[in-house]
Amino acid sequence: MKILVFVKRVPDTESKIRISNETGKIIEEGLNFVLNPYDEHAVEEAIRLREAKGGTVTVVSIGTEEAMIILKKCLAMGADKAVLVKDEAPESYDGLRTAKIIARAVEKKFPDHTLLLFGKQSVGADNSQVPSMVAELLGLPQVNVVTKLEMEGNQGVAHREIEGALEKVEFSLPAVISAQKGLNEPRYETLKGIMMAKKKEIPVISFEELELKAEEVASGLEITKMESPPQKQTGKIIEEEPAEAAKKMVEFLHKEAKVI
Amino acid sequence: MILVFIEVREGKIKKFSLEALSEAKRRAEDLKTEVAAVLIGHNVENLASEVFPFGASKVYVLENSLLRNYSAAGYAHALHSLAEEIKPVAILFSASSLGKDFAPRLAAKLGVSVASDCTKTACRDGKLEVSRPIFAGKIFITLTLRSSPQIVTLRPNVFPLMEPGAKEGEMVKKEVVIPEDQVKAQVVEILKEEGAEIDVTEAEIVVSGGRGMKGPENFDLLRELTSLLPQSAVGSSRSAVDAGWIGHQHQVGQTGKTVSPDLYMAIGISGAIQHLAGMSSSKYIVAVNKDREASIFKVADFGIVGDLFQVIPYLKEEVKKVLSE
Numbered sequence A: 001m002k003i004l005v006f007v008k009r010v011p012d013t014e015s016k017i018r019i020s021n022e023t024g025k026i027i028e029e030g031l032n033f034v035l036n037p038y039d040e041h042a043v044e045e046a047i048r049l050r051e052a053k054g055g056t057v058t059v060v061s062i063g064t065e066e067a068m069i070i071l072k073k074c075l076a077m078g079a080d081k082a083v084l085v086k087d088e089a090p091e092s093y094d095g096l097r098t099a100k101i102i103a104r105a106v107e108k109k110f111p112d113h114t115l116l117l118f119g120k121q122s123v124g125a126d127n128s129q130v131p132s133m134v135a136e137l138l139g140l141p142q143v144n145v146v147t148k149l150e151m152e153g154n155q156g157v158a159h160r161e162i163e164g165a166l167e168k169v170e171f172s173l174p175a176v177i178s179a180q181k182g183l184n185e186p187r188y189e190t191l192k193g194i195m196m197a198k199k200k201e202i203p204v205i206s207f208e209e210l211e212l213k214a215e216e217v218a219s220g221l222e223i224t225k226m227e228s229p230p231q232k233q234t235g236k237i238i239e240e241e242p243a244e245a246a247k248k249m250v251e252f253l254h255k256e257a258k259v260i
Numbered sequence B: 001m002i003l004v005f006i007e008v009r010e011g012k013i014k015k016f017s018l019e020a021l022s023e024a025k026r027r028a029e030d031l032k033t034e035v036a037a038v039l040i041g042h043n044v045e046n047l048a049s050e051v052f053p054f055g056a057s058k059v060y061v062l063e064n065s066l067l068r069n070y071s072a073a074g075y076a077h078a079l080h081s082l083a084e085e086i087k088p089v090a091i092l093f094s095a096s097s098l099g100k101d102f103a104p105r106l107a108a109k110l111g112v113s114v115a116s117d118c119t120k121t122a123c124r125d126g127k128l129e130v131s132r133p134i135f136a137g138k139i140f141i142t143l144t145l146r147s148s149p150q151i152v153t154l155r156p157n158v159f160p161l162m163e164p165g166a167k168e169g170e171m172v173k174k175e176v177v178i179p180e181d182q183v184k185a186q187v188v189e190i191l192k193e194e195g196a197e198i199d200v201t202e203a204e205i206v207v208s209g210g211r212g213m214k215g216p217e218n219f220d221l222l223r224e225l226t227s228l229l230p231q232s233a234v235g236s237s238r239s240a241v242d243a244g245w246i247g248h249q250h251q252v253g254q255t256g257k258t259v260s261p262d263l264y265m266a267i268g269i270s271g272a273i274q275h276l277a278g279m280s281s282s283k284y285i286v287a288v289n290k291d292r293e294a295s296i297f298k299v300a301d302f303g304i305v306g307d308l309f310q311v312i313p314y315l316k317e318e319v320k321k322v323l324s325e
């Protein structure tokens, strides 16, 4: 089975995100970037499938040269190949734009790859759009937010998380799957893996090579404002005898907030 | 026209779809246009009457036995034909698990972009303008979608339901033809999670416990509270999940679920940034923590500094008192 995994470089979840007064954009300086946590689960799943059934794992990222670090990490985890599709544009928050680039890359460079793995969401954009869009653009079935995946030849069964339940979904390859936390426990890179990854060459693909025209990679969103959330007024914090404190809290909920 | 997709599960309309419909009605008044709703599935026609009171003057019904179970490809096929025919200016979905799966697929079929999980809508130059959290709520962006129809998903529990209005409207049934080969992924079974009566994302009150709960058995204290409160569910921090005290489907936060109930109660939770990411859009937040400096108090509307094991029993008694009034 030839597997593709799509991975994105994102700020880690602990980052304090600030907006520049001058540009109105996010200040990237001082942010710590990592492999998107959900994508890490996707990479892990791909490697496990290859270990069990054979085949190859290729990881692909759309982004700037800085994404090389996360591609190296994937190689160190055990991916066979990594490819960067170079995109110098600033984050647009437009899932369709990314999906079009990915769909074209699959058609032009990896037409024989049958399992396309994604994370369920990229931290930061928090879109949860790209996998479904790629599936539509390529005419493939999709199963998103997957916590269990079993493959038997070209047939697969996946558990997809929904509100208060799991959907058991049957599908056949080629297909798009997106990973939810809980699918597996990602492995740590080994020293040997890191050394091997260092030696591997990571090819860079340009938009020209993919014959992507400027209008195809234009953002479909017009961002008019970026702002920090309004500071919440500090509420009432009390330190009193438990009985008294509990009484006051419930009174607040009943009389003021009117939620009980 | 603004079109709103109405989600049906186990023969019932989801409340958050009616929230989306109510919001569509408010915007349609600004844009001086109409709101229509669309029901997709098998034997869903009878549900139309429940949709009219929430602002839809028209309900489209797309039925086909192949649509009995949800499939993104099948649903997108059906709604795509309708959208091409009636050309709505916008299509609204709820950002439920189904909405998040379906809306982007439809959008890609129509060749348009999507704004996900929006928490505010407005009008600007005859179009919708929406705001949404990015970086798990650390930043809000306001944007317009350049192409038509504008496809937007709305975060559940954020938009108020309108006062129910007219009970009647026009129902339009559409013939849908779904090529069998369109549906290549099939839901074969729904596996219920044990004990999950209401999911945290759907509850009006969420009572969450963290590491301060000390052990799995103490989550019963929170279950006792939720058993008193209607439409409530037990949530948790990641630490409690990682410790194996409660299932991960209860986890609230950046790598758990995003909730915005009317009331969020954080019990023995410090309020780490990844936890706040999942609950800071709740309407009211209260906290019980023995550490006065805990970050959770920065976002709480009301907080008690104290030992939760002493406070919870009294809270339960007070809640009982108020409910019996």
Ligand SMILES: Cc1cc2nc3c(=O)[nH]c(=O)nc-3n(C[C@H](O)[C@H](O)[C@H](O)COP(=O)(O)OP(=O)(O)OC[C@H]3O[C@@H](n4cnc5c(N)ncnc54)[C@H](O)[C@@H]3O)c2cc1C
Binding pocket: A013, A037, B209, B210, B211, B212, B213, B236, B237, B238, B239, B240, B251, B252, B253, B254, B255, B256, B257, B267, B268, B269, B270, B271, B272, B273, B274, B275, B278, B288, B289, B290, B291, B294, B306, B307, B308, B309
């Ligand atoms: C990539 C990543 C993703 C993450 N995703 C999430 C996520 O989705 N959700 C999430 O919650 N966390 C997440 N975390 C973890 C997060 O950083 C915190 O570690 C976690 O939220 C802490 O949980 P807690 O508040 O229960 O525990 P602690 O931080 O240990 O806090 C326990 C609190 O209980 C109080 N306490 C103790 N005993 C009592 C008592 N008897 N009475 C009253 N109060 C008491 C203490 O004062 C303390 O404030 C993530 C972390 C990372 C790195």
Ligand SMILES: Nc1ncnc2c1ncn2[C@@H]1O[C@H](COP(=O)(O)O)[C@@H](O)[C@H]1O
Binding pocket: A006, A007, A008, A036, A038, A039, A060, A061, A062, A063, A095, A098, A117, A118, A119, A120, A121, A122, A123, A125, A126, A127, A128, A129, A130, A131
């Ligand atoms: N720039 C990118 N490069 C590679 N994969 C991406 C990129 N952006 C998004 N993805 C993939 O799409 C998934 C969902 O992202 P999103 O729709 O942005 O929430 C991510 O978890 C990745 O697997």
